[in-house]
Amino acid sequence: MNNAMVIGQYVPGNSVVHRLDPRTKITIIFIFVFVVFLANNVWSYTILTVFALLSMITSRVPLRFVLKGLTPVWFLIIFTFLLHVIITKEGDVVFEIFTFQVYSGGLIQGFAISMRFFLLILVTSLLTLTTTPIEITDAIESMLQPLKKVKFPVHELALMMSISLRFIPTLLQETDKISKAQASRGVDFRTGKLKDRIQAVVPLLVPLFVSAFKRAEELAMAMEARGYQGGEGRTKLRELKFTKLDVGIYILFIFVILGLFFTRN
Amino acid sequence: MDITFENVSYIYQQHSPFAHKAIDQLSFHIPSGTFVAIVGHTGSGKSTLIQHLNGLVQPTAGKVKIGDFELTAEKKPKHLKQLRSKVGVVFQYPEHQLFEETVAKDISFGPKNFGVGDSEIQRRVTEALQAVGLSADYVERSPFDLSGGQMRRVAIAGVLATKPNVLVLDEPTAGLDPRGQKEMMEMFYERHRSEQLTTILVTHSMEDAVTYADHVIILNKGSKYMEGKPEEVFVQKEALQQVQLDVPEMVAFINRWNEKFHTKLPFTKQSERELATAITAVLKGGKSHE
Ligand SMILES: Nc1ncnc2c1ncn2[C@@H]1O[C@H](COP(=O)(O)OP(=O)(O)OP(=O)(O)O)[C@@H](O)[C@H]1O
Numbered sequence: 001m002n003n004a005m006v007i008g009q010y011v012p013g014n015s016v017v018h019r020l021d022p023r024t025k026i027t028i029i030f031i032f033v034f035v036v037f038l039a040n041n042v043w044s045y046t047i048l049t050v051f052a053l054l055s056m057i058t059s060r061v062p063l064r065f066v067l068k069g070l071t072p073v074w075f076l077i078i079f080t081f082l083l084h085v086i087i088t089k090e091g092d093v094v095f096e097i098f099t100f101q102v103y104s105g106g107l108i109q110g111f112a113i114s115m116r117f118f119l120l121i122l123v124t125s126l127l128t129l130t131t132t133p134i135e136i137t138d139a140i141e142s143m144l145q146p147l148k149k150v151k152f153p154v155h156e157l158a159l160m161m162s163i164s165l166r167f168i169p170t171l172l173q174e175t176d177k178i179s180k181a182q183a184s185r186g187v188d189f190r191t192g193k194l195k196d197r198i199q200a201v202v203p204l205l206v207p208l209f210v211s212a213f214k215r216a217e218e219l220a221m222a223m224e225a226r227g228y229q230g231g232e233g234r235t236k237l238r239e240l241k242f243t244k245l246d247v248g249i250y251i252l253f254i255f256v257i258l259g260l261f262f263t264r265n
Numbered sequence: 266m267d268i269t270f271e272n273v274s275y276i277y278q279q280h281s282p283f284a285h286k287a288i289d290q291l292s293f294h295i296p297s298g299t300f301v302a303i304v305g306h307t308g309s310g311k312s313t314l315i316q317h318l319n320g321l322v323q324p325t326a327g328k329v330k331i332g333d334f335e336l337t338a339e340k341k342p343k344h345l346k347q348l349r350s351k352v353g354v355v356f357q358y359p360e361h362q363l364f365e366e367t368v369a370k371d372i373s374f375g376p377k378n379f380g381v382g383d384s385e386i387q388r389r390v391t392e393a394l395q396a397v398g399l400s401a402d403y404v405e406r407s408p409f410d411l412s413g414g415q416m417r418r419v420a421i422a423g424v425l426a427t428k429p430n431v432l433v434l435d436e437p438t439a440g441l442d443p444r445g446q447k448e449m450m451e452m453f454y455e456r457h458r459s460e461q462l463t464t465i466l467v468t469h470s471m472e473d474a475v476t477y478a479d480h481v482i483i484l485n486k487g488s489k490y491m492e493g494k495p496e497e498v499f500v501q502k503e504a505l506q507q508v509q510l511d512v513p514e515m516v517a518f519i520n521r522w523n524e525k526f527h528t529k530l531p532f533t534k535q536s537e538r539e540l541a542t543a544i545t546a547v548l549k550g551g552k553s554h555e
């Protein structure tokens with residue numbers, strides 16, 4: 001538990017990517033996710049890949065850390081590639097393994113799709129790698145403001161999100177502590193029959209729920225004691241700021257998209 | 266069981282930007298039957314250290330030996346359950362580990378996992394409850410209806426009931442009332458002696474360390490800062506203050522007394538009464554002294 005890596009866990013830093021307004025990051029990534037599907041030849045893929053890699057490098061998040069976070073996804077990417085290679089029967093036969101013929105169409109298609117996949121995951125994990133959960137919720141709250149007109153509880157939703165996000169590390173820590181305490185009392189979480197292992201979870205879950213409920217109650221009480229009464233008229237400690245940097249990035253991104261439209265066929 | 270650390274280091278989240286060295290090149294030896302106090306400022310690695318003692322974590326470098334068991338960075342540890350039945354750990358805030366419907370069931374949990382027979386478990390539950398100062402009426406109560414202090418006692422009883430050879434205590438009395446603290450410490454000490462345990466006490470209380478420990482290890486930022494008999498370690502006021510620790514009240518008193526009256530009373534872990542006698546002797550013989 002301790003050494004487990006959380007995919008896209010925030011890595012503190014002060015790079016350009018870190019300093020961008022989280023709303024800018026979310027917007028650009030949102031658009032990126034769509035335009036990835038427009039790429040259909042070598043040049044358009046190159047443009048998108050260069051953009052993604054440049055962002056990654058600018059963020060100064062250690063590449064090793066990023067790739068390690070992607071470990072569970074590698075399998076999916078490779079699987080998609082193989083699937084396409086096997087199924088697609090277009091173009092010329094490139095080579096033959098035993099009696100199985102590999103077509104050029106299959107290779108190209110497989111490569112294109114797994115590249116898409118890779119780019120999507122790289123860019124979205126860049127968001128969480130360089131943006132604190134709190135910034136993300138603030139951004140979402142601010143971007144959902146228009147929905148307030150139709151009585152959608154934007155503030156409450158954002159509050160719920162930020163509280164849950166805030167308590168994820170706490171809960172992980174608690175899980176670690178309690179599982180260690182029970183392991184000391186002879187519980188074996190790792191080996192044994194499935195039935196035994198399922199039973200071994202009870203001594204972990206009960207204390208975890210007890211403390212989660214206790215925490216929730218305490219938090220509610222502490223918030224009320226400090227005069228919290230909902231979003232009306234509440235100011236913010238951290239104001240989101242749209243800066244020249246964001247304008248620059250938007251302009252750059254528009255060029256990327258223009259480039260994409262010129263190169264795709 | 267003898268306990269030996271040889272150049273042990275432990276790094277949390279190794280190979281990530283969050284890597285944090287909690288234990289750094291630590292070596293020490295604890296002979297079987299010793300009462301050891303581990304003292305250090307908050308975050309100095311005390312809790313991390315004791316997790317090595319029953320294989321909850323593996324050192325990232327170096328070697329830990331507990332009796333015949335060996336833990337190293339390379340090998341996956343074997344027979345962990347056996348090790349854990351011999352090394353009982355009372356964690357910081359152990360009340361968080363309670364989960365059963367009744368106090369008795371929760372105390373039986375450890376012994377049951379280690380394969381102790383039913384009638385023996387019964388006997389141990391009764392005995393452990395008594396040891397922690399709870400009456401037999403508690404056996405059928407739910408642990409979640411108890412007060413914080415009572416829950417703590419039940420959790421401690423749960424560890425005592427496994428009858429370990431090595432008892433590891435991570436600030437077991439933090440948050441108890443003063444009288445409860447004293448009772449609890451006396452109980453641990455009594456058990457340490459009557460059952461020839463090896464006891465490892467993590468504490469912030471210099472008083473407890475002086476009163477009960479044969480040997481003190483002082484940690485600072487994951488490394489050993491000082492080690493020795495309490496009466497040797499705890500008189501080094503400047504060195505202790507360097508790492509945000511204070512000398513025990515008794516030492517502080519003797520120091521001030523010596524300063525004020527220009528005497529040279531030594532600190533020998535004496536009791537208050539013994540000190541009073543020594544002071545009277547000095548005062549009576551004092552005239553001839555000056
Ligand atoms: N699960 C963890 N992940 C990462 N770092 C940790 C973890 N647990 C502890 N640490 C870090 O390791 C260092 C030592 O922690 P440890 O809990 O051993 O200190 P301690 O001496 O027991 O402190 P205290 O007196 O407050 O209980 C601290 O700097 C802490 O931040």
Ligand SMILES: [Mg+2]
Binds near residue numbers: 311313435
């Ligand atoms: Mg601790």
